[in-house]
Amino acid sequence: MTGRIDARDTDADRLIRDVLDRKGKAGFIITAGAGSGKTTSLVKALAHVTATRRTQLRARTQRIACITYTEVAAAEIHGDVHDDPLVYVSTIHSFLWDAVAPFQSDIGAWIKRQLAGKLDELGGKIDKAKAPTKRDALTQDRARYQRQLDGLHSVRKFTYSVGPDYGRGQVGHADVLKMVPRMLLEQPLLAKVIATRFPIVFVDESQDTEEDVVASLIHMYRTVKSDFCLGFFGDPMQQIYPTGIGQVPAEPDWALINKPENFRSSRRVLEVVNRVRAAADGNKQTPGRPDELTPEGHAYFIVLPADADRVASMDAVRRWLAHRTSSDAWSADGPDGVKILVAMHKLAARRLGFANLHAAFHPKNPPALATAFIEGTAWPITPFANVILPLCDASNDNAALRILRKHSGLIRDDLAGAGVVRERLTSARQALTELRGLVAAAGPGSVGKTLRFAHHARLIDPVPQLARYLDPDGPHSDQVLSEKAREVLDAFMTCDVHELQGYLRYVSRQSPYSTQHATKGAEFPRVIVLLDDSEGVLPAYSYDKLLGLAELSQTDRENKANGKDTTVERSRRLLYVCVSRAREELAVIVYADNVEAAILSLKVSGLADEPLTLTDLTNDLNGDPSIT
Numbered sequence: 001m002t003g004r005i006d007a008r009d010t011d012a013d014r015l016i017r018d019v020l021d022r023k024g025k026a027g028f029i030i031t032a033g034a035g036s037g038k039t040t041s042l043v044k045a046l047a048h049v050t051a052t053r054r055t056q057l058r059a060r061t062q063r064i065a066c067i068t069y070t071e072v073a074a075a076e077i078h079g080d081v082h083d084d085p086l087v088y089v090s091t092i093h094s095f096l097w098d099a100v101a102p103f104q105s106d107i108g109a110w111i112k113r114q115l116a117g118k119l120d121e122l123g124g125k126i127d128k129a130k131a132p133t134k135r136d137a138l139t140q141d142r143a144r145y146q147r148q149l150d151g152l153h154s155v156r157k158f159t160y161s162v163g164p165d166y167g168r169g170q171v172g173h174a175d176v177l178k179m180v181p182r183m184l185l186e187q188p189l190l191a192k193v194i195a196t197r198f199p200i201v202f203v204d205e206s207q208d209t210e211e212d213v214v215a216s217l218i219h220m221y222r223t224v225k226s227d228f229c230l231g232f233f234g235d236p237m238q239q240i241y242p243t244g245i246g247q248v249p250a251e252p253d254w255a256l257i258n259k260p261e262n263f264r265s266s267r268r269v270l271e272v273v274n275r276v277r278a279a280a281d282g283n284k285q286t287p288g289r290p291d292e293l294t295p296e297g298h299a300y301f302i303v304l305p306a307d308a309d310r311v312a313s314m315d316a317v318r319r320w321l322a323h324r325t326s327s328d329a330w331s332a333d334g335p336d337g338v339k340i341l342v343a344m345h346k347l348a349a350r351r352l353g354f355a356n357l358h359a360a361f362h363p364k365n366p367p368a369l370a371t372a373f374i375e376g377t378a379w380p381i382t383p384f385a386n387v388i389l390p391l392c393d394a395s396n397d398n399a400a401l402r403i404l405r406k407h408s409g410l411i412r413d414d415l416a417g418a419g420v421v422r423e424r425l426t427s428a429r430q431a432l433t434e435l436r437g438l439v440a441a442a443g444p445g446s447v448g449k450t451l452r453f454a455h456h457a458r459l460i461d462p463v464p465q466l467a468r469y470l471d472p473d474g475p476h477s478d479q480v481l482s483e484k485a486r487e488v489l490d491a492f493m494t495c496d497v498h499e500l501q502g503y504l505r506y507v508s509r510q511s512p513y514s515t516q517h518a519t520k521g522a523e524f525p526r527v528i529v530l531l532d533d534s535e536g537v538l539p540a541y542s543y544d545k546l547l548g549l550a551e552l553s554q555t556d557r558e559n560k561a562n563g564k565d566t567t568v569e570r571s572r573r574l575l576y577v578c579v580s581r582a583r584e585e586l587a588v589i590v591y592a593d594n595v596e597a598a599i600l601s602l603k604v605s606g607l608a609d610e611p612l613t614l615t616d617l618t619n620d621l622n623g624d625p626s627i628t
């Protein structure tokens, strides 16, 4: 239990309750800064509705929908409301799919349109292709799409999974985000059905919800006639995904609610949080807790030379922070230790030993898989995360069996006959021994060897694209694999399985490192934020540009002039999210080619009055009291 329900009421909580108690249609938007307790207010709002309307909602078999950004956030809210069955907490993808799943023929029609579009597009490309090999490849792809279209006739039920497999009636993650908003706009009945099932819909982290999705929810609000409440909780300053809407537009009758307090951070940390925001919308937070309960804390900006040994200089900074704050936790890697926020994986990858794996997923033109790699959801890796490595770690047959039942086609609950089951168990046991041997042998190329073996032995049930790659003539031969995905897969196959262990520790948040994007919504007692463009910053971000240490590009200038989002503002928002994760203590490390220039820039921009250098830290550690 996180105790969010028991948090002290704020003015915003009272205003939300007023809206929720209204009859008829109502809407509200909570716009408030980091750590202001938006999620806490959401949980308290859920508690209010379940307390005041339980009988009515149950009688009508209605539920309250609460849309969160990640599965982790959904699990947290579930815990906060004690798994109340009246509350339906889910990610946007699952919510949208759940809403449209009964509209099977509309889903079929949508898929048909997608495939027809692909066929048209390929037809055009084939006509234009000059090289015979290119034309051949495109013609084969067109034949694959045609087979998928033909396969649609025999689909009895459309389903939803991570990746699409249209020919078998499966829509993917990204499809749902496109398909449902369109259906909602075109089908008034769908809006009515959803609003009847979910008369209250809350959206957390609304700033990063796709524009089309927000527009379709607002459209739903406009069209339904019944009691319906739509509430958004967000902060435009924390929009860190390009598809996010930022500020949700309000309907004329909606309540606009602010939360000026910050309940998360110490005084020193909050000062940095406010300084980062100052050059954006300037919204300044005040401590939400009483004086005696708001710790003073620590916050430092430290500038290190970009050519320094990153590992050694980071260790020196952690030693200094431990000394400065009299807390050994800065040296610890556990949950109460330090969280080190890196923009990209490179530094973490090197430290945690998965540099080749990182490189495999970051070819010159990063395909969509690079983002999934960052988020820990890349489909080439999931068979290792869900099946292969857990199978190798399983302490006994029963544990292994549970994993296979859940993830593999080899052992399923619906297998008929004891003889078949026995036979499958025997082959599973043999396969397991061989799999463990391959993983233990490791070495370059062991990823490919292990994956091919696991697929051949039916220990894994990979997504259709991966199945097609591993077995081009198999049942998934109608899948179209992009060149970019193939390039990633080729490189992935040459990696060492040992690299996956460090990587998985990283993405499952068991290492002290985390990507800056992945920390959305979280909080930690001690945080180090690394600003390091030379480590290979994410496309469209540049801390050097934010700090004025690198020139703006022509596109940056044009975007700024046209009022579009810019690299500088995107980077500022990411920095804002990062610094605001810290509860007590914070260190922002800037790696700079020119240390003097970086110090000056931090001072001029108002981010820090007294940035520190490595020499300052060393002197302090050696007993020089000049640092105050």
Ligand SMILES: Nc1ncnc2c1ncn2[C@@H]1O[C@H](COP(=O)(O)OP(=O)(O)OP(=O)(O)O)[C@@H](O)[C@H]1O
Binding pocket: 004, 007, 008, 009, 010, 032, 033, 034, 035, 036, 037, 038, 039, 040, 041, 235, 238, 262, 263, 264, 520, 521, 522, 523, 580
């Ligand atoms: N009313 C309150 N009284 C005391 N503590 C609170 C209150 N509201 C929130 N908190 C605490 O403040 C911290 C931040 O709360 P929460 O995660 O709800 O904020 P948020 O606005 O959703 O954060 P962010 O947008 O930065 O992810 C949590 O530790 C929470 O327990």
